[in-house]
Amino acid sequence: MKFGLDDAIASGLTRANLEALVVDTMPGAEPDWPEPIPLDDPAGPDFPLDALPGTLGSFARAVATSTQTPPGMAAVMALGTISAAVRGRYIVAIPEHDWSEPVLIQAVVFALPGERKTAVVKEITAPLSLWEREQQITDAxxxxxxxxxxxxxxxxxxxxxxxxxxxxxxxxxxxxxxxxxxxxxxxxxxxxxxxxGIKHPTRIVADDVTPEKAKQMIVEQGGALAIISAEGTFFAILAGRYSESPSLEIMLNGHAGEPITVDRKTGPALYTPRGCLTIAVACQPHVAETMGSVDGFQARGGAARILPAFVASAVGNRSIEAAGISADLRQAWDATIRAILNHNPVRPTDSAGFPTPARLVLDAGAYMAFQRYRAWHEPQLRRGGELGDLVDWGSKLPGAILRKAGLLHIATHDRPEDHPITADTIERAISIGGWFAAHARIMYRVMGGRSGQSAARQVLD
CATH class of the missing domain: 1.20.58 (Methane Monooxygenase Hydroxylase; Chain G, domain 1)
Structure with missing residues (x-):
């Protein structure tokens, strides 16, 4: 016996009854909704400050206390400052696997307005600014x-x-x-x-330069430059503020330390075989959403190169009695950065006469610790694994760990090339890498799904 729609209506069933009947009889009637994206501002776990050794850890902790800001902000900016001071002069090499990584990072701290980003950046990077000005006096x-x-x-x-x-x-x-x-x-x-043999004024830090100017400065400064800022202007420029399309090459190539050529209207082209770009920027979370909408930013690997930090807001919970930074600790941090800036490791030249990076290697214990991590890491890239939803970013995580190990090693040795990286340093870098992974998951979620959340929040309210 047939029972059509007209019969159902005639029998007294309402539209709501019919819709419920359809849903209840469908296979898998319970909808398998994905985990909802929180409408609150995103924040990841606290930074493991114990993973930062010596003066590096002490100063990051003191800056966080003094400014009453989340420790992750000071910690990430401190790692970026060391990366800037290194100036592309080191690699971490694993000769057993013909693998090397330049000792540099491209990191971004995402924090809301009023979170004292400028104060943290200024305090952490002060030794870079002072050293740069001193060099420029000599340069003149x-x-x-x-x-x-x-x-x-x-x-x-x-x-x-x-x-x-x-x-x-x-x-x-x-x-x-x-x-x-x-x-x-x-x-x-x-x-x-x-x-x-032209001599250019020393510049190790820039902020809102165009990609073309950044390339020129990298070559003029011997192969390295750092973008350090408490604003997201550089990413707006990369996204195409002054051009018709995004200009991502300087970020992508600068992360790998690839060759850079700058053609000039007059005179021969400028060239460096290894152009390194450090990024240490503190900006608002909406910058992540903006970059997620930039054509090719994720597909070309821009997002995979970023070490992100989404720090929790401290506004409303800050102490007005916070202790300042001691003069001794500030002096120790200045001495640490100056030692890195002033040390010139022995660097063999290539066939064209350009200096090659000094090599940092792992000792036996560090190599075993790193290999254990890699054995755990690879299966995590599978679907359902811990990094299965971050395959592009997660694939670069072992290399990022080597880079961070290099930074920690350089920060604790006057002549880092004379000492191998230890297992303790690798374990510290792995801990920091895991922290960044938690924040990378937030970054990808924000880049892909925060549009329209303001309106959604209004609906819920």
Whole structure:
């Protein structure tokens, strides 16, 4: 016997009855909804400050206490400051697997307005700023000497060209035309060599530069630059603020330490075989959402390179009696960063005469600890694994751990290349890596799903 829609209505069933009947009779009637995205502002677990050794850990803790900010903000900015001070001069190498990682990070702290981001960034990076200004004072004299010598060489070249042009007849100026031309060529070569040795004012930190300017500065500064800021302006520029499309290459290539070439309108192109870009930025969470909407940011690996930190808000719970940073501890932090900046490790040159990075290696215990971690890590990338929803980011996590181990090692040794990285350092880096993984999960969620949450919050309210 057939029982159609008309019959159901005639029997007294309402629309609600019919809809319930349909849902109840469908296979798997209970909807399998994904875990809802919280509408509150995102925040991850607290940073494991005990993983930071010596002065690094003590200073990060003191800055967090003094500014009454979450420890993760100071900790991440401190790691970024060490990365900036390293200036691309080291790699962590595992020769057993032909594997090396440049000792640099690209990290972003996400915090709401009013969380004292500027105060933390200024305090943590003060040694970089002071050292940079001191170097620029010395640079000014060297640049003046270079400029003066250039004027002399240019006059010599002008005179040689003038003499050569007037001495085309045999015997003119007491020299043959061939001899005059050789003098002109020698003067040209001398000036070119001088121009190639140009001295630029020392810059290790920038903030809102364009990608093109960042590339130029990396080459001019010997292969490294750091973007450090309490604003997200650099990411807005990468997203295409001044161009018709995103410009991600400097971020992607700078993370790997790849070659950089800068073509100039006049003169030969500028080049470095290894261009390193550190990023240590503190900005508002909406920047993550904006970057998630940038064409190619995730697909090309931009998100996978970022070490994110979504710190909890401290507003409303801050003490007005917080202790300041002791002079001794501030001096110790300054000395730590200066030691890294001033130390020039022995660096063999490549076939073109460019210095190669100094190598940091693992001792036997560190290698075993790292291999144990890798054995655990790989299965976690499978579907359902701990990193199964972060495959692109998670795939780079072992390399990121080596980079962080390098930073911790450099921060605790005057001559880091003379000492192997220990198992203790690797374990500390693994702990920090796990913390970043928890925050990376938040970053991907924010990049992919926060649009419209303000309206949703209003509906719930």
């Amino acid at each position: 004299t060297q640049i003046q000497e270079w400029t003066s010598k250039g004027r002399v060489l240019q006059k010599q070249l002008d005179a040689a060209e003038n003499t050569a042009s007037k001495g085309r007849e045999p015997g003119a100026q007491g020299k043959s035309p061939e001899e005059l031309d050789q003098i002109r060529q020698a003067a040209t070569l001398e000036l070119a060599k001088h121009d190639n």
